[in-house]
Amino acid sequence: MSMFNILDIAGSAMNAQMLRLNTTASNMANADAVASSENEAYRAKQPVFSTVLKGLDSAGVAVSGVTESTAPVARRYEPGNPQADGEGYVYVSNVNEVEEMANMISASRSFQNSAEVFNTSKDLMMRTLQLGK
Template sequence: MSLFKIFDISGSAMSAQTTRLNTTASNLANADTVAGSAAEAYKARHPVFRTHFQDALSAGVNTAGIVESRAPVQMRYDPGHPLADAQGYVYGSNVDVVEETVNMMSASRSYQTNVQVLNTSKELMLRTLNLGKS
């Protein structure tokens, strides 16, 4: 196995965490939005990851897709709101701000860990190259 494959593996993990951070940011940005019906309300989105390991030379993680949360949207009685339906209800997103904040922290730390893996690997390779030098 080539020592350089660690860069591919960590790079794919960093790409996956970037996708996770982007979807989390989108969810947080839309947490307080409302709509005139439950179908139009913003639904939280979450990435689905898939690991791949064909052999020792090809491993990593891919984003298999983005799925919408099936949690119910928030229905709130507000007859004065311009988007209220005939019964006076507006429909808010199903984004759980606490869950999204934890997701953001976890993705950020995972990204940082992979950066450290890359830096450590680079440093070990440089030290290996310098073994014969006095």
């Protein structure tokens, strides 16, 4: 495995974690969203990652897709809400803010680790080039 492959792997991991951070931010932004029906309610989303192997000397991280949470949507009685249904209920998103914060911290640290791998590899390549001086 060459040093450039390490940069590819770290770069793909950083891209994946960036998508994870963006998805988590979207979930947090919609945590208090309400809808007039259960089908219209916002559902938390999570990216699905997979390992990409390109032969024996190359690998990376790919995003296979984004899934929606199957957790139930809460129903709240708010007859004064303009989005309330005929019975006075609104449907609240199923975003768990505590889980999302933990997910955001994890994604941020994973991104930082991948950035550190990227920078360390770059520094090692630069030092290798300077050996001939």
